[in-house]
Amino acid sequence: MSSRSELRLDWCPYNAAKFAVENWHYSKRMPIGKIVRIGVWENNGFIGAVLFSRGASHQLGQQYGLNQTQCCELTRVALKEHKTQVSRIVAVAVRMLKKHCPRLRLIVSFADPIQGHHGGIYQASNWTYTGKSLDTWEWFHEGRWKHVREVSGGAFGGERKIKNTFLLPRRRAIGKHRYLMPFDDEMRSTVEPMRKPYPKRAGSIDADALADQAGEGGSIPTSALHLDESRRNT
Structure with missing residues (x-):
């Protein structure tokens, strides 16, 4: 019999995401504005949430030739103790987002070295590392x-x-490690020349949590991520 845990991801209400962030993410606070919220269940028990937003800056996608409706930021991975690899959970959440947001071309995420994070969950999923943001x-x-x-x-x-x-x-x-996940061939060609060697792993991949973007979390306008309203705003 397989020992692999049963994993399920689905859209979750704001209160569930807020509970996860306040209890299982060290920032203890939700990103500002509208958020795409994906809940995570393991063996039928709620274990947390993955949150996407537009990010703090309206220029998030500008350097990649994208407007605000084509780029978003992965702003929180808030999980309690669990068995499933974080990289697998993030990969499933990204696939859900891609399916429901046809105009989206790029996801950006950051890992905070101040918190001891180097981005192991992104490395495990083959995200493109482009160096650190400015101090x-x-x-x-x-x-x-x-x-x-x-x-x-x-x-x-x-x-x-x-x-x-x-x-x-x-x-x-100090600047945060920046990782990119392009969704199409043209965008992959755009970001590939920016690729740099991955930072060295400080610990196991799943010990590496998502960067704390307190003060950097943004919002997603309705036009940016075209999720079903009944799912996103419940």
């Missing part, structure tokens, strides 16, 4: 470090501008 600044406010876009009001989903940031503790945040 930036973070400010400590309301009990946590906030990205520059939160304090400047540049994040999607609402204004969060903080006055007198010079009074707040500040630290430099």
